[in-house]
Amino acid sequence: MASIAELIDSRQYTIDRNGKEAGTRVFRVLEAQNEVGAKDEFRRLTDFDKFPGASAGCFLDSVNVEGKNGNTVFIVTANYSSFGGFLGPQQPEEAFNPFFGWGYKKVTVTLPLIYAQDVTTNSGEVSVTKTVWAAKSFSVSENRLIRSLKVRYQTDNSNTLDVIAEQDRKLHMIRGKQYLFTGADVQQDLKDPRVFLITYNWEQDNGTKVLTSPKVRGFVGGMGLGTTLDEKPEKIKGVGYICGAVYGQVLDLVYNAATPVMMRMPYFQIDLVAQATEDGAPKPVPIRLYDEDDDGWQQLPGMIPL
Numbered sequence: 001m002a003s004i005a006e007l008i009d010s011r012q013y014t015i016d017r018n019g020k021e022a023g024t025r026v027f028r029v030l031e032a033q034n035e036v037g038a039k040d041e042f043r044r045l046t047d048f049d050k051f052p053g054a055s056a057g058c059f060l061d062s063v064n065v066e067g068k069n070g071n072t073v074f075i076v077t078a079n080y081s082s083f084g085g086f087l088g089p090q091q092p093e094e095a096f097n098p099f100f101g102w103g104y105k106k107v108t109v110t111l112p113l114i115y116a117q118d119v120t121t122n123s124g125e126v127s128v129t130k131t132v133w134a135a136k137s138f139s140v141s142e143n144r145l146i147r148s149l150k151v152r153y154q155t156d157n158s159n160t161l162d163v164i165a166e167q168d169r170k171l172h173m174i175r176g177k178q179y180l181f182t183g184a185d186v187q188q189d190l191k192d193p194r195v196f197l198i199t200y201n202w203e204q205d206n207g208t209k210v211l212t213s214p215k216v217r218g219f220v221g222g223m224g225l226g227t228t229l230d231e232k233p234e235k236i237k238g239v240g241y242i243c244g245a246v247y248g249q250v251l252d253l254v255y256n257a258a259t260p261v262m263m264r265m266p267y268f269q270i271d272l273v274a275q276a277t278e279d280g281a282p283k284p285v286p287i288r289l290y291d292e293d294d295d296g297w298q299q300l301p302g303m304i305p306l
Contacts, residue, residue: 002032004041004076013054020083021058023051027076035065038074049193051080059194061086098304101148106141109208111263112243112272113138114219114282116235131235133281135272138242145204147179153196153302161186161196163299171267172202173294174306179204180267180290181297198302208264210242218255218263221245221284233281243284244270252283 010026032038042048051058061084064077079086112135120129168183179202189195212218219233219241230252233241244263255261264270267290272282
């Protein structure tokens, strides 16, 4: 395994009357495979990109690697400055313009489906058959809109990127629409370690609609406490009920005709709760999956007005 040590006596530092700083550090690398391996070992140092003790703006400009003793030892010379004094001739940096992207993602949403079935129990010589409620999963395929934004972010403290993880799986309100923030892809610029190229991603969920029919009906649970006006599924063998729940709907409703019915609100999932009576159909209830932080996207590093 390669090892690296700084030759402290070779360290040099200057500052002129205008406050411009420059410095040089020299390192010895043993057991590196080649010049590139020696440079990689240097870049693993926690302080490779700044000159120790200098101002916050005295950064690494260039690195020179020289092999010695048949390339058994490598001497790494690192040059630093606050004004790019050790940088070679460079092309003007191209302006970076943030850009948007979009696409689609196929997902499968699972809704409960309840149906009536006969269950026979035996007690001695007596058999008793009852019609009871059973449940299974009903799958719906959906296309989700995926939006992305690529930005350029410069910082001397990579800890400022931690807010990305804090916002992960939060619901953001952007241009009047709610999106689920699904994280980011972060890449460090190879030429300037202070620069990060970040691609942010959001997913839009529009809820789930299902086309009901006389044989596959819809049962949408309301948010009320139960009234005589509530509609309940009937125990009819050969008929199933896809279950959903929608906020703002007070009554339990059953849909028998062929019609598209909203079964699941965006960013929720549906589960079933058993009823107190033996014959009562399980009640569909909505479960909220994510926290809301409407303006959380504005905290993301490098974010632009949207």
